[in-house]
Amino acid sequence: MAARPRRPIVTFITDFGTKDQYVGVMKGVILSIAPSAAIVDLTHEVQVHEPAAARFLLAQSWPYFPKGSVHVAVVDPGVGSARRPILVEAQGHVFVGPDNGVLSDLIARPKAKTRHITNSRLCRSTISQTFHGRDIFAPVAAHLARGVPAARAGPLIDDAFRAASDAPIRTGRRTWIGSVVHVDRFGNLITNFAAADFPDITARRFELSVGLVKLIELQPSYAAGPAGQPLLIIGSSGNLEVAVNQDSAAARLGCATGSPVDLEMF
Amino acid sequence: MAARPRRPIVTFITDFGTKDQYVGVMKGVILSIAPSAAIVDLTHEVQVHEPAAARFLLAQSWPYFPKGSVHVAVVDPGVGSARRPILVEAQGHVFVGPDNGVLSDLIARPKAKTRHITNSRLCRSTISQTFHGRDIFAPVAAHLARGVPAARAGPLIDDAFRAASDAPIRTGRRTWIGSVVHVDRFGNLITNFAAADFPDITARRFELSVGLVKLIELQPSYAAGPAGQPLLIIGSSGNLEVAVNQDSAAARLGCATGSPVDLEMF
Amino acid sequence: MAARPRRPIVTFITDFGTKDQYVGVMKGVILSIAPSAAIVDLTHEVQVHEPAAARFLLAQSWPYFPKGSVHVAVVDPGVGSARRPILVEAQGHVFVGPDNGVLSDLIARPKAKTRHITNSRLCRSTISQTFHGRDIFAPVAAHLARGVPAARAGPLIDDAFRAASDAPIRTGRRTWIGSVVHVDRFGNLITNFAAADFPDITARRFELSVGLVKLIELQPSYAAGPAGQPLLIIGSSGNLEVAVNQDSAAARLGCATGSPVDLEMF
Helix, strand or coil: CCCCCCCCEEEEEECCCCCCCHHHHHHHHHHHHCCCCEEEEEECCCCCCCHHHHHHHHHHHHHHCCCCCEEEEECCCCCCCCCCEEEEEECCEEEEEECCCCCHHHHCCCCCEEEECCCHHHCCCCCCCCCHHHHHHHHHHHHHHHCCCHHHHCCECCCCCCCCCCCCEECCCCEEEEEEEEECCCCCEEEEEEHHHCHHHHCCCEEEEECCEEECCECCCHHHCCCCCEEEEECCCCEEEEEECCECHHHHHCCCCCCEEEEEEC | CCCCCCCCEEEEEECCCCCCCHHHHHHHHHHHHCCCCEEEEEECCCCCCCHHHHHHHHHHHHHHCCCCCEEEEECCCCCCCCCCEEEEEECCEEEEEECCCCCHHHHCCCCCEEEECCCHHHCCCCCCCCCHHHHHHHHHHHHHHHCCCHHHHCCECCCCCCCCCCCCEECCCCEEEEEEEEECCCCCEEEEEEHHHCHHHHCCCEEEEECCEEECCECCCHHHCCCCCEEEEECCCCEEEEEECCECHHHHHCCCCCCEEEEEEC | CCCCCCCCEEEEEECCCCCCCHHHHHHHHHHHHCCCCEEEEEECCCCCCCHHHHHHHHHHHHHHCCCCCEEEEECCCCCCCCCCEEEEEECCEEEEEECCCCCHHHHCCCCCEEEECCCHHHCCCCCCCCCHHHHHHHHHHHHHHHCCCHHHHCCECCCCCCCCCCCCEECCCCEEEEEEEEECCCCCEEEEEEHHHCHHHHCCCEEEEECCEEECCECCCHHHCCCCCEEEEECCCCEEEEEECCECHHHHHCCCCCCEEEEEEC
C-alpha cells in the first residue's frame, strides 16, 4: 500500500475542458468523501480522446507530488463500453483511470500492482454509462486518498491494456528515429529522446533533424540562442527539446505532435 | 439554516474567464474571511452575459456537493444597476448571486427561502459599481460558509425575479417541442428533455428530431454507436443527449444551444 | 518579516497556460513542502513573455489577500540566463519571481526589501535551465509561506531591475497622455489613469479620447449607458475604464493594450 501524505491529495488529468460542469462535479464528489483533500488540476485540456497525450503529461507530473498522492486520469472515449476501470499502485502513488492505455507507463513499473475496480461500495450508488469520472474514478480516488487500502477496490489483474511504447526506435548503429510527443504553450517541441538515454550527447558530435532544420549542439537555456533561431536544449522534462528563443518552434518549423525527429551520433 | 460541512466550501460559476484577475481576487477575499475554505471553480466560461447558461450548469453541479456548501453565481450584466443581490437557502445549500434569474431554479424549490442581501457588515467596506463579485457576493459567501446564519444577511423577499421555464412544451397528445440547452466540450447536444419525465421512453417507440436527423432508439453508451453516426443517450445530466461516437454532434448536425428538438411518442 | 496567515497561501501568476503540466508540477512542489497550503491561480494566461502585463494583473490582485501571503510571478523569457531570482518583502506580503521588472512596483514601495535568492537549500536539489518556476520559485515560496524567514533566502540587494513607469505622462498644464494597460474578457479598456490621482474629475469638465471616441462624463455603472454606446467609468481597479454596455469596447473602438488615451481637464 502506498504511503499516505499528511493531507489527502487528488490530482486530475482529463480531456473535459473547463467550460462545462464536469470537473466541478468531480470535485464535489471528492470533497463529499475527503473534505480536507487538496485537489490539483494537472490539466483538463488533453487533446480530446487521445490517451497517449495524457500519458505524456501524467508521466511529467506525478513525480513532483508527495508519496501517497492519488492521480486520476480520465481520457476515456470508451466510457460505458467493456473497457474496465482500473487502479495502479506504483512508486508509492496510486493511479486511477480507464484500462485504455492511459496508465500503461505505470503498469510497466517494477513492483506495480494493477487492480480491476469492482467494489461498488467505493463508487456512487448509481453508475451512469457516460460519466465514470464522476461515478467511479472520483469516489474511488477520494477513498484511496483518505487511506482506504487499494486492495479493497478489487482484484489484482495481469492483463491490463498496454499501449505501444513511444520510445525512439534504433534504426542503425548510430541512428535513431523518434518523434515530437508534445508541443507546449510556448511552441516548444518536446521529443521522445530522453537525455538520460544518450549520456554522451554533451560530449560527442551529433545531428538532430526535425522539419527542415538540423541542429548540432545543445544550448544551456532558451535565451542562449539568437532570437528567432531554432535551438536544441535538454528541457525541464529531461527530454531533448527544440525551441526558438522568444518565439514558437512549432510555428517556425511547421511541426506538431507526431512530427518525426531523426538523431545521428558520430 | 443549512447544515455546515466539516470544511467551508464555496463554489463559483461566472462568466469572468480566467485571463483577468477577477477570479483570483474573489478567492483572496474568501480566504481572508474563511482561511480553511475549499474553493471550487465550477466554470468561469459561462457565455458572457447569459444567466440562462449559468442556470443550467449550476443545476447540474450543486447536487454533488455536501450540504452546507455555498454556491456563488455571478453572471451579472446589470451589476451596479437596480437589480438586488440575493441569497437562496434551498435543499441544505446556500446560493448567492444577482436577482436576474440565475438563481430562479432554486427560488422555486419547496421550502426555499430567498433573502435580499442588505447587511453591509458582511460585505467589503467599499462597494464598487462594477464588481459585486468581489465586494458583495464573495465576502457574503465566505461568512455563510463559516457558519454565519443566512438570516443575518438580510430580509426574506417573495418577489425575486423568476426566469421563464426552459422545460419542453407539450404541443399535442404525443408531441413536445424542446431545445438544446447546452453544447459541451465534446460537441454533445444536451437537450431539456429530462429522461425522468418520460419514464416509458425505454419501452415505447418514439422519434426525436434535431437538425436534419431523426433518432428512434436509445443507446447505452457513446461507444455503442458506429463511429461518425448520431446517437441518442441518457446523458450524465439525466437529460436526453445527442452525441456522435468520437466526434462532435454539434459540428456534424450543425446545431447549437437553442436549436429546436422535437419529440414524438407512439 | 511579513505576518504569517493562519494557513499558508501561495498565489501564482504566469504565462504558462493550462494545457501543459507546468502549473500542476509547481503545485506538486508546493504541496510537498507546505501540505496545508491554499494555492490560488491568479491567472496563467498572461501574454507570453510580457512581464508588463503580469505587473498590472499582480498589482490588481495581491491587496485582496491576507498579509503573509506569498505571490509567485513567473513571466520569464530570460530563464536560465544571467537574470537573478529575487524576492521582495513589501506591505506585509512576499513576492517571488525573476529580476526582469515583473516585481518592479513592489520593489519601489516604501520599506520594501529586495533579496537575491541564493540559498540552494530552499530550492530543488537539481535546478534546470528552463523551469525555475518548478526548481526555484515554487519551493522558495512554499518555505516562505510556511514561515521560513525571508532573510534565509539570500542577501539584500539594491540594484534590482526597475521597469519604466507606466503612469500617464503630463504633456501640458491640463493635458495628459496615457494608455490602455489591459483589455479584460468583456472587452473593457482599462487605462492607466488612476481615478485617485484625478480627484476632481467628478467635479470638473474633461474630455478623454480613445480611438475615435471622446468621452465627457463618468457613468455610475456599465448598465447606465445606452446599449452599444461607449461609456467611461471608474472600474473595479480604481482606474478609468472605457466600456460598452453589454458589448466589447475593444471590438467596437478597435483598441487594444497599448492604445493611447488622451485626457484634458478644463
